[in-house]
Amino acid sequence: xxxxxxxxxxxxxxxxxxxxxxxxxxxxxxxxxxxxxxxxxxxxxxxxxxxxxxxxxxxxxxxxxxxxxxxxxxxxxxxxxxxxxxxxxxxxxxxxxxxxxxxxxxxxxxxxxxxxxxxxxxxxxxxxxxxxxxxxxxxxxxxxxxxxxxxxxxxxxxxxxxxxxxxxxxxxxxxxxxxxxxxxxxxxxxxxxxxxxxxxxxxxxxxxxxxxxxxxxxxxxxxxxxxxxxxxxxxxxxxxxxxxxxxxxxxxxxxxxxxxxxxxxxxxxxxxxxxxxxxxxxxxxxxxxxxxxxxxxxxxxxxxxxxxxxxxxxxxxxxxxxxxxxxxxxxxxxxxxxxxxxxxxxxxxxxxxxxxxxxxxxxxxxxxxxxxxxxxxxxxxxxxxxxxxxxxxxxxxxxxxxxxxxxxxxxxxxxxxxxxxxxxxxxxxxxxxxxxxxxxxxxxxxxxxxxxxxxxxxxxxxxxxxxxxxxxxxxxxxxxxxxxxxxxxxxxxxxxxxxxxxxxxxxxxxxxxxxxxxxxxx
Amino acid sequence: xxxxxxxxxxxxxxxxxxxxxxxxxxxxxxxxxxxxxxxxxxxxxxxxxxxxxxxxxxxxxxxxxxxxxxxxxxxxxxxxxxxxxxxxxxxxxxxxxxxxxxxxxxxxxxxxxxxxxxxxxxxxxxxxxxxxxxxxxxxxxxxxxxxxxxxxxxxxxxxxxxxxxxxxxxxxxxxxxxxxxxxxxxxxxxxxxxxxxxxxxxxxxxxxxxxxxxxxxxxxxxxxxxxxxxxxxxxxxxxxxxxxxxxxxxxxxxxxxxxxxxxxxxxxxxxxxxxxxxxxxxxxxxxxxxxxxxxxxxxxxxxxx
Numbered sequence: 020x021x022x023x024x025x026x027x028x029x030x031x032x033x034x035x036x037x038x039x040x041x042x043x044x045x046x047x048x049x050x051x052x053x054x055x056x057x058x059x060x061x062x063x064x065x066x067x068x069x070x071x072x073x074x075x076x077x078x079x080x081x082x083x084x085x086x087x088x089x090x091x092x093x094x095x096x097x098x099x100x101x102x103x104x105x106x107x108x109x110x111x112x113x114x115x116x117x118x119x120x121x122x123x124x125x126x127x128x129x130x131x132x133x134x135x136x137x138x139x140x141x142x143x144x145x146x147x148x149x150x151x152x153x154x155x156x157x158x159x160x161x162x163x164x165x166x167x168x169x170x171x172x173x174x175x176x177x178x179x180x181x182x183x184x185x186x187x188x189x190x191x192x193x194x195x196x197x198x199x200x201x202x203x204x205x206x207x208x209x210x211x212x213x214x215x216x217x218x219x220x221x222x223x224x225x226x227x228x229x230x231x232x233x234x235x236x237x238x239x240x241x242x243x244x245x246x247x248x249x250x251x252x253x254x255x256x257x258x259x260x261x262x263x264x265x266x267x268x269x270x271x272x273x274x275x276x277x278x279x280x281x282x283x284x285x286x287x288x289x290x291x292x293x294x295x296x297x298x299x300x301x302x303x304x305x306x307x308x309x310x311x312x313x314x315x316x317x318x319x320x321x322x323x324x325x326x327x328x329x330x331x332x333x334x335x336x337x338x339x340x341x342x343x344x345x346x347x348x349x350x351x352x353x354x355x356x357x358x359x360x361x362x363x364x365x366x367x368x369x370x371x372x373x374x375x376x377x378x379x380x381x382x383x384x385x386x387x388x389x390x391x392x393x394x395x396x397x398x399x400x401x402x403x404x405x406x407x408x409x410x411x412x413x414x415x416x417x418x419x420x421x422x423x424x425x426x427x428x429x430x431x432x433x434x435x436x437x438x439x440x441x442x443x444x445x446x447x448x449x450x451x452x453x454x455x456x457x458x459x460x461x462x463x464x465x466x467x468x469x470x471x472x473x474x475x476x477x478x479x480x481x482x483x484x485x486x487x488x489x490x491x492x493x494x495x496x497x498x499x500x501x502x503x504x505x506x507x508x509x510x511x512x513x514x515x516x517x518x519x520x521x522x523x524x525x526x527x528x529x530x531x532x533x534x535x536x537x538x539x540x541x
Numbered sequence: 542x543x544x545x546x547x548x549x550x551x552x553x554x555x556x557x558x559x560x561x562x563x564x565x566x567x568x569x570x571x572x573x574x575x576x577x578x579x580x581x582x583x584x585x586x587x588x589x590x591x592x593x594x595x596x597x598x599x600x601x602x603x604x605x606x607x608x609x610x611x612x613x614x615x616x617x618x619x620x621x622x623x624x625x626x627x628x629x630x631x632x633x634x635x636x637x638x639x640x641x642x643x644x645x646x647x648x649x650x651x652x653x654x655x656x657x658x659x660x661x662x663x664x665x666x667x668x669x670x671x672x673x674x675x676x677x678x679x680x681x682x683x684x685x686x687x688x689x690x691x692x693x694x695x696x697x698x699x700x701x702x703x704x705x706x707x708x709x710x711x712x713x714x715x716x717x718x719x720x721x722x723x724x725x726x727x728x729x730x731x732x733x734x735x736x737x738x739x740x741x742x743x744x745x746x747x748x749x750x751x752x753x754x755x756x757x758x759x760x761x762x763x764x765x766x767x768x769x770x771x772x773x774x775x776x777x778x779x780x781x782x783x784x785x786x787x788x789x790x791x792x793x794x795x796x797x798x799x800x801x802x803x804x805x806x807x808x809x810x811x812x813x814x815x816x817x818x819x820x821x822x823x824x825x826x827x828x829x830x831x832x833x834x835x836x837x838x839x840x841x842x843x844x845x846x
Binding site for chain 1: 709
């Protein structure tokens, strides 16, 4: 490791270094002069809110994005990457947050696509089995990806990267979609990779994980590096302060006024999927009283989307009695009819489901408000009423936007989500069904949204929240149920729902064997 | 026996342009691009193919002219949909209208001209075998090329790395880009290949099927080829079956008229299209068992850099 002309005492031990790395999109600085150094046998956390520039930075290191300014050093030498092939050739591997997998191809084909194709498919398949056994990441090479669970999909990504025998791995929010137990298994693998001398750049916003796993942490905010610190010497609060820049408001529940009237009842709801890869809902029952918040936990893709569609009326049920809204059988009713009964719905996807991206906020207010809010008279739109809704949502929920009535797509994720939740809450619903209320939303906006849900419940509405964020559910829900393979567990009181119990339910292992006919993929 | 032989020969001839055009479109759609301009590329291929063969007297040069005409038109499509990220459906429809116009312009001077049709294979001893001789060993070159082509496409898709990459791009172009594959470049090549196949399929009509050129002589075969790809659920094996089935339907309706079957001839002429509709309905009703449609089919991709 004798680099000629090297003046730095430790340059021999630095594996990857970025110097003043900058990425500009027009006048927007996604990365502003970022310096970061990663050493072998180190798990280095990259912390930051959404939009802090984490993804841009790692995509640059992986060669997917060309930097506008600055340079990268790899083992002390200047590195210019023409593309991911160049990065892989040096020993840089990446596990993407949104998996870069191909649903209709087999596991082995997916792995082959991530390699540079220098060995035969047969030899590659054999090596795949060997590597997956070696690291305790079992995979069946012949299965097609769409049949696999999220945890198994992530295993493919990791095995694919490991087969390149990388010196440096980038993992982008690897635990976002895992159960706590699956995350623990992943940490074992990561520790092992570290002990083999590899370096890992670990992107996350889960602070307890970072404190537990990582040796070093670099914090980004608004495209700038805020600091590099030792996470074990920081507190979760001090890390959060650096990420957000201000103290985060704690949400607080007003003492709930539980009424005895059930507002939302689901009776033995079963529904076959309408898509080839959909989930079959099986015998779901629940009862939700006014003033109560029920949280539904579960790994994504276990029927939450299908359940939302059944509740909102996007899919109708043959038997009207399966869904009862405020005392009225509603299983056969359309979305509009359900809204007229006092129900409101906030889907997971903000753009394209919650709002029409290229339409103005006032038009988007009309899309859900037309049934009951005096926005339409004799078929004509009352523009003053739609604009008033936008103004009220803006004021009550601190929606920040460039002009009074912009296109939905021009708002940031957090502000758009505040608008959508506000739009529904302003209709004074008696039942609110909301899916992933704070997914991809910055901490400040998340606090506003959670507080709004608590206030709505305090006013007597029944709220059903689907979320993959267990901390969020623990914060706001009175009871928590878990969805697994289209079935819903008995709700637990939030106080009794510790992470381990929920984790077991999320993995399906707490259900009785007869409930799980097809063994959960190991 | 002789009638059966004649029917089989006619079915093979009628099916070949369908198979050629659909083979190309299958590869294009497997790459995630929906080019609805097959009919337009075919008709331009027919006009240019006839022009080439008329000028030189060579079927081969005519066929090459057809192929290059198809590629040229497909490049317009590639420039619009891949380069400028325009809607693929609208561009494909526009391409068909453009192709019909261009072919009329090119072919105007050739209407009424005749050329000699493509030579047929003749192997002494084999071609003279009773019944199978002419069917297996007495076809024109296009028939053998069409079969070789679909076998080659199958081998390419399922046995080569390049084919795997092409399938991956059709399944998820975002992932393919993230792994560093040149999505737009590969799609452009696929579109060009599809254009060449459509051009060849079009050239077959005036070079081998009939010895003259008539405006609009593709008569909707490009649309049938598009339906065929869906009918085959994007699988090469089923594409061959579908092509010969559709060819057979179009021939049988001619014979049915000859036999005096009491069905209006217009209805019989509509049979291939009706069959297409029925097949599409059947497919959409039985799709549940693992769809094979390329997931990214018809979607626009703009790489971020």
